[in-house]
Amino acid sequence: MRWIWLTLAMTTAAVAQDAKGVDCYCTDADGARVEMGQSVCLSVGGREFMARCEMSLNVPMWREVSAGCLSS
Numbered sequence: 001m002r003w004i005w006l007t008l009a010m011t012t013a014a015v016a017q018d019a020k021g022v023d024c025y026c027t028d029a030d031g032a033r034v035e036m037g038q039s040v041c042l043s044v045g046g047r048e049f050m051a052r053c054e055m056s057l058n059v060p061m062w063r064e065v066s067a068g069c070l071s072s
Helices: 002-020
Strands: 025-027 033-035 039-044 047-056 059-067
Touching: 025 059
Parallel strands: none
Antiparallel strands: 025 033, 039 047, 047 059
């Protein structure tokens, strides 16, 4: 049983090390780069909402955080 935990720990460390070299980001409608954690106003299908660039299953994606967009 101990070797299973050691193998799991080694595999997890190897995956984490590989992930450090990956440059993940989202793109907006104009193709501009948006960094992980940044929020922007998106317009999709005639609906506007605030969305944050996040990771889901190792894929960058937009997650809706609020209806409507902030205005200044």
